[in-house]
Amino acid sequence: MMNAIETHDIRKVYQMGEVEVEALGGVSFNIRRGEVIAIMGPSGSGKSTLMNTLGCLDRPTSGEYILDGEPVASLSDDQLADIRNRKVGFVFQSFNLLSRQTAITNVELPLRYSGNSNGQRRARAIEALKAVGLEDRMTHRPTELSGGQQQRVAIAGAIVNSPAIIMADEPTGNLDSKVGKEIMSLLLTLNQERGTTLIIVTHDPIVAEQTQRTIRLRDGLLEKQS
Amino acid sequence: MTVAQSFLEALESISGNKLRSSLTVLGIVIGVAAVIAMLAVGRGAQESITGSINSIGTNLLVVFPGNKDQDIFRPLTVRDADALRDQLTAPSIEAVAPTLEIGGNVAFGGQQTSSQLFGVTPEYFQVRNVNLAEGEFISEEHVLGRASVVLLGPEVAQELFGHADGITGETVRIEGKPFRVIGVLESKGGGAFGSEDNQMIVPLTTAKARLMGPKSGQTGERVDAIYVQAAGGDVVSQAMEEIGQVLRARHRTADGADDFTIFTQQDLLAEAESITNVLTIFLGGIAGISLLVGGIGIMNIMLVSVTERTHEIGLRKALGARKGDILTQFLTESSLLSLIGGMIGILLGWLISFIVGQIAAANDAPFIPVVGFDAILLATIFSAAIGLFFGIYPANRAARLEPVEALRYE
Numbered sequence: 001m002m003n004a005i006e007t008h009d010i011r012k013v014y015q016m017g018e019v020e021v022e023a024l025g026g027v028s029f030n031i032r033r034g035e036v037i038a039i040m041g042p043s044g045s046g047k048s049t050l051m052n053t054l055g056c057l058d059r060p061t062s063g064e065y066i067l068d069g070e071p072v073a074s075l076s077d078d079q080l081a082d083i084r085n086r087k088v089g090f091v092f093q094s095f096n097l098l099s100r101q102t103a104i105t106n107v108e109l110p111l112r113y114s115g116n117s118n119g120q121r122r123a124r125a126i127e128a129l130k131a132v133g134l135e136d137r138m139t140h141r142p143t144e145l146s147g148g149q150q151q152r153v154a155i156a157g158a159i160v161n162s163p164a165i166i167m168a169d170e171p172t173g174n175l176d177s178k179v180g181k182e183i184m185s186l187l188l189t190l191n192q193e194r195g196t197t198l199i200i201v202t203h204d205p206i207v208a209e210q211t212q213r214t215i216r217l218r219d220g221l222l223e224k225q226s
Numbered sequence: 227m228t229v230a231q232s233f234l235e236a237l238e239s240i241s242g243n244k245l246r247s248s249l250t251v252l253g254i255v256i257g258v259a260a261v262i263a264m265l266a267v268g269r270g271a272q273e274s275i276t277g278s279i280n281s282i283g284t285n286l287l288v289v290f291p292g293n294k295d296q297d298i299f300r301p302l303t304v305r306d307a308d309a310l311r312d313q314l315t316a317p318s319i320e321a322v323a324p325t326l327e328i329g330g331n332v333a334f335g336g337q338q339t340s341s342q343l344f345g346v347t348p349e350y351f352q353v354r355n356v357n358l359a360e361g362e363f364i365s366e367e368h369v370l371g372r373a374s375v376v377l378l379g380p381e382v383a384q385e386l387f388g389h390a391d392g393i394t395g396e397t398v399r400i401e402g403k404p405f406r407v408i409g410v411l412e413s414k415g416g417g418a419f420g421s422e423d424n425q426m427i428v429p430l431t432t433a434k435a436r437l438m439g440p441k442s443g444q445t446g447e448r449v450d451a452i453y454v455q456a457a458g459g460d461v462v463s464q465a466m467e468e469i470g471q472v473l474r475a476r477h478r479t480a481d482g483a484d485d486f487t488i489f490t491q492q493d494l495l496a497e498a499e500s501i502t503n504v505l506t507i508f509l510g511g512i513a514g515i516s517l518l519v520g521g522i523g524i525m526n527i528m529l530v531s532v533t534e535r536t537h538e539i540g541l542r543k544a545l546g547a548r549k550g551d552i553l554t555q556f557l558t559e560s561s562l563l564s565l566i567g568g569m570i571g572i573l574l575g576w577l578i579s580f581i582v583g584q585i586a587a588a589n590d591a592p593f594i595p596v597v598g599f600d601a602i603l604l605a606t607i608f609s610a611a612i613g614l615f616f617g618i619y620p621a622n623r624a625a626r627l628e629p630v631e632a633l634r635y636e
Contacts, residue, residue: 057629058628058629077548081543081546081547082546084543084546086546090545096537096541096633098538109542109545110545110546113542113551114546157545
C-alpha cells in the first residue's frame, strides 16, 4: 500500500439557506506515503474545505476518501474523532494551544483521548518535545513562549501520536520569515526522519517551492498538478 | 479520557476562573445552607415538641369526655376515675388522676394575673411528672378538707411577687377568695402547648366547691380529664384496653360507640411528629427553591463557558475528542462546581443552625436545631445532582459542536 491518501471524485456542497454552494466539485488525487505536498489556491477555491475533508474534520457530500488504507468518507462523528486522533496531526496558522496549559500538557492532549497511561503519555510527550528542540521549555505556558516556539509545541503535539499524515494549515503564516524558515525546515526534517506524509495548505510560493508537489485548486476543481 | 483526568481538568478549569467560579457556586452555597438550616430547624422543633410531650408524664394516657365519632356526650366523673383504680379490672393501671381545668384570676397586693387553674388529686403529681421548686404537694388531707391551698407556677409567682422563691406561706386571692400558697412548681420552660409554668394547682374538691360554684357545674362529680399512668411502657396499650372496658361498662355503651376518647402519649408523639414533618418539608421545600435557582445559575455560567471555549472545544475535537469526552468534561465541571458549593453550603448551614440555637438559648427557648447526617447526605447528593442536571444542556451543546465550525470561532 503506497498511498497515504486516495480521493475519488470528492464533492462538497453547502446548503446556504435556499442556495446550494458547491465548494468542491469532484476532486480526485492520490498522495504517496512520505510525500510532501502543498495545496494552493486563491481564497474561495475550496482549499479550506479540502483541508477539512482530508483532515477528517468534515465529511464529503459524495465521493470516496481512503486515508492510510481506511475508507473514511462515511464514518460516524466518533469514528472520525478516532481517525483524527490516530492518523492526523494538525498544525494551525494560529498555533491553537490551550493557553492555560503548559507546553508538555498541550503536547499530551491528543494522547489523553487515545487511552494511554499517564506514564506513557509523559514519555511520548517528552520525546516529541525533544524532536522539535524544546526539551528546555516543557513547563512553560504558551504566553511565555515566542511564536516560533509555540508553533514547535504545536508540531510536537501533531507528531506525538505518530500519525499517518500531518495537515499544516499556513504553518508559517503568523511568523516572520526567518522563524517561518526554521519551522519549514523542522517540518521537512520530521518528514524525512519519520516518513510522515506532510500536507501544507499555503498561499506562500516560497513555502510551496520547498514541497515535492503542488495541488492547485480553483473554483472547487483541481487546476493542475505539478 | 478517564474519570480522574476529567476531574483534574475540571478542577483546573474551575480554579482558572476563580471569581466567576465562586460567584457561580454562591447560588448553590446559599441554597444548600438554607436547606440544611431549615431541616435543622424543623428537626429541632420536632425534638423540642417530643421532649415536651415526654415531660408531661411517663407512660401517660389521657381520657377526655366525648368522642368525635359519636353525638352523645356524657361527662367523665370522679367515680369513673375511682373505677379505674380497681386493680382487679384494670391491673395495667398504676395511678389515676381526675382533673378539672378552669381558668382563674389571682391577685396578691396590687398585682393581678390570670392563668390556667387545675383541680387535682395527689396522684396528679406522680402521673404528670410535676416537681416542686419549694413547698409541698397537695395531700389527701387537703383534698378531703377542701383546703384553700394553691401551688403556683413560677411564672404566676413571678407576676405576683416579682420573684419565684420564698413565697410559700403567702396568701393570694383567687377569684377573690383567699388561698394559702403551699409551694411553687419547678420551671419546665415554654413547651409546645404553651408555658407549663403559667398555671396554678388546687385540690380537686376545693376547685369544685369554692371556685366553680353552682352556676358552672351542675354535675357535681364531673371532671374534665382523667390522667392515667400505665404500669409500664409495655402495657400502655393494655391499659388503654382496660380503660375502655371499664368505662364502657360504667357508661353502658356498646363496643365501638364510646362516649369518651383516650389519648396515649404515643398518639400525641405521632401526631406531633406528623405536624413537624409537614413543617420540615415545607421549610425544606422553600429552601429547595433557592437550590433550584442556584442550579439555574450554574447552567447559565456553563452556557457562557461553552460559548467562550468554543474554539478550545473545536481544538479538542480536532485532536480526537469524542462527543462523550466533551460531554464528560463539562458535566464533571458543572457537578464539581455544584458539589463544592454543596460542601461550603453544608458548613454554612451548620453555622446558621448553630447561631439559631444560640439565639434560642439566649431567649430561654428550649430549642436546639439538629443538623442530621441524613440532611448532609441529602444536600450533598442533591447538589451534585443539580450540577449534573443543569450541566446536561450546556454540555450537550458543547459535545454537539461541529469541529470545523468550532475551530473557526474566535
